[in-house]
Amino acid sequence: MENERYEGRRCNNVVLKKGPWSPLEDQKLLSYIHLHGHGSWASLPSKAGLKRCGKSCRLRWTNYLRPDIKRGKFNLQEEDTIIQLHALVGNRWSAIAAHLPKRTGNEIKNHWNTNLKKKMIKMGLDPVTHMPINHRLGCAQPKDFANLCHMAQWESARLEAEARLVRRQFTALPPPPPPPPCFDVLNAWECETTGGTLNCFFAGGSSLQSPAPFPAFGEELAVEDVDDGGGAKGIMDISEELYGDGVTPGVVDDSLGFPRFTPADDGNAVVGGWWGSVAREDDVAADYWGSSLDDVAFSNRDLRKLFC
DNA sequence: AATTGACCCAACCGCCAGTTG
DNA sequence: GCAACTGGCGGTTGGGTCAAT
Numbered sequence: 051m052e053n054e055r056y057e058g059r060r061c062n063n064v065v066l067k068k069g070p071w072s073p074l075e076d077q078k079l080l081s082y083i084h085l086h087g088h089g090s091w092a093s094l095p096s097k098a099g100l101k102r103c104g105k106s107c108r109l110r111w112t113n114y115l116r117p118d119i120k121r122g123k124f125n126l127q128e129e130d131t132i133i134q135l136h137a138l139v140g141n142r143w144s145a146i147a148a149h150l151p152k153r154t155g156n157e158i159k160n161h162w163n164t165n166l167k168k169k170m171i172k173m174g175l176d177p178v179t180h181m182p183i184n185h186r187l188g189c190a191q192p193k194d195f196a197n198l199c200h201m202a203q204w205e206s207a208r209l210e211a212e213a214r215l216v217r218r219q220f221t222a223l224p225p226p227p228p229p230p231p232c233f234d235v236l237n238a239w240e241c242e243t244t245g246g247t248l249n250c251f252f253a254g255g256s257s258l259q260s261p262a263p264f265p266a267f268g269e270e271l272a273v274e275d276v277d278d279g280g281g282a283k284g285i286m287d288i289s290e291e292l293y294g295d296g297v298t299p300g301v302v303d304d305s306l307g308f309p310r311f312t313p314a315d316d317g318n319a320v321v322g323g324w325w326g327s328v329a330r331e332d333d334v335a336a337d338y339w340g341s342s343l344d345d346v347a348f349s350n351r352d353l354r355k356l357f358c
Numbered sequence: 359a360a361t362t363g364a365c366c367c368a369a370c371c372g373c374c375a376g377t378t379g
Numbered sequence: 380g381c382a383a384c385t386g387g388c389g390g391t392t393g394g395g396t397c398a399a400t
Contacts, residue, residue, distance in 0.1 A: 068369080068370075069368095069369075069370090069394095070368075070369075070394085071368090071369085090385080091385075091386070092384080092385065092386090104385085104386090105370085105371095105385095105386085106369075106370080108386075108387085109368090109369065109370080110368090110369085112387090113368075113369080114368075114369095141389065141390090142388085142389090143388075143389070144387075144388060144389090155387095155388075155389085156367085156368080156369090156388095156389095157367085159389070159390085160366070160367050160368085161366095161367095163366095163390095163391095164365065164366055164367080165365095165366090
């Protein structure tokens with residue numbers, strides 16, 4: 051009975067096994083690849099003495115047996131990266147995995163579906179669009195909702211600029227549809243996980259202000275603490291001003307693979323990503339995004355899917 | 359102690375794109 | 380140009396585990 055359960059298709063009159071891999075099968079696959087490399091996956095099973103289809107062998111290797119795979123729980127930094135990249139590329143798990151060393155797309159996908167998606171819903175954010183599900187947000191305060199609206203504006207501007215920059219590299223591509231407004235999820239995420247309040251990232255006033263100049267990694271800078279009356283604070287200036295009232299000193303780093311501002315004092319002041327800053331259209335920003343997109347392992351195919 | 363339900367994750371399936379003959 | 384083959388990817392499933400009742 052149990053054998054029939056995992057009996058798969060036949061190939062050359064050999065019944066292919068399905069279901070969980072035994073330690074012996076793992077050993078056979080490992081030792082074969084160690085000696086010969088995987089070569090053609092289609093012919094590997096017979097050469098390695100496995101009654102599996104090549105596809106099953108490939109999946110077992112790429113998702114489990116590969117030596118460069120880190121297993122275990124995702125840390126907060128990895129979760130941050132997943133959320134930011136998901137906001138940018140959607141369910142392109144392989145592209146996201148390319149940015150997370152030693153993690154597989156399958157693992158990230160599972161983690162997203164079982165943990166991150168639920169947490170986002172709990173935060174009142176749609177895990178697909180990264181938009182608030184409705185007005186019953188995780189933040190009960192009206193001012194927090196106002197902040198989220200600012201976030202959406204800002205993220206929208208960022209996506210537009212990003213699309214322009216990418217198009218500049220792929221001029222043959224047709225103009226993209228306007229990107230959907232999207233939140234700075236990392237920011238909301240960190241506020242959620244640290245118990246902080248949503249008070250970050252957006253310039254004051256109801257209109258979207260010009261994004262800040264683009265800082266160099268490691269550059270020390272200051273962030274003006276602007277209050278729009280609704281409590282929203284924003285990155286206003288890469289300042290050479292003296293740190294004074296309402297100016298938060300901090301540093302830009304790229305430890306997550308994208309620019310990110312961290313205040314010098316931990317405070318509840320300005321924390322979170324630096325995505326807004328790259329909306330500035332200048333050569334520095336363009337160069338950054340050029341390399342960044344490479345890092346995320348975009349292929350031409352991905353880009354065309356994004357903008358066609 | 360037994361049952362139930364939620365959670366986790368390995369593995370499968372189907373689709374698509376690229377390559378080859 | 381076309382069909383067959385191959386590899387890669389994302390969606391889904393189902394079995395194991397564990398906590399709650």
